[in-house]
Amino acid sequence: MKTTMTARVAILACLLFAAPAFASSGDAEVGRKKSEPCKACHGEAGISATGDFPNLAGQHPDYLTAAISHYKNGKRKNPIMQGQVANLTPRDIADLTAYYSSLPGLKQP
Numbered sequence: 162m163k164t165t166m167t168a169r170v171a172i173l174a175c176l177l178f179a180a181p182a183f184a185s186s187g188d189a190e191v192g193r194k195k196s197e198p199c200k201a202c203h204g205e206a207g208i209s210a211t212g213d214f215p216n217l218a219g220q221h222p223d224y225l226t227a228a229i230s231h232y233k234n235g236k237r238k239n240p241i242m243q244g245q246v247a248n249l250t251p252r253d254i255a256d257l258t259a260y261y262s263s264l265p266g267l268k269q270p
């Protein structure tokens with residue numbers, strides 16, 4: 162099978178654009194271990210016992226990453242969350258996101 166130059170360029174472009182997504186995907190098992198401090202407010206399995214704190218289980222990874230990043234950079238204001246995420250690395254965020262997005266969320270009626 163002969164590959165044209167255009168096809169090669171298209172394949173290379175796809176791989177280059179996909180690489181950051183693969184590199185940034187976290188490890189859910191590592192995230193589970195890192196989630197210990199989160200459990201006090203967000204529940205043992207990411208389901209909060211009270212409406213004061215959001216459920217994290219089953220959330221979309223992009224949403225969780227954005228929310229954590231916004232607390233970290235001050236775009237979202239909450240002194241408790243800002244303190245909790247202040248020292249998280251991008252790898253920590255990816256791992257936590259992988260963990261919470263892998264959990265079953267609440268079933269909608």
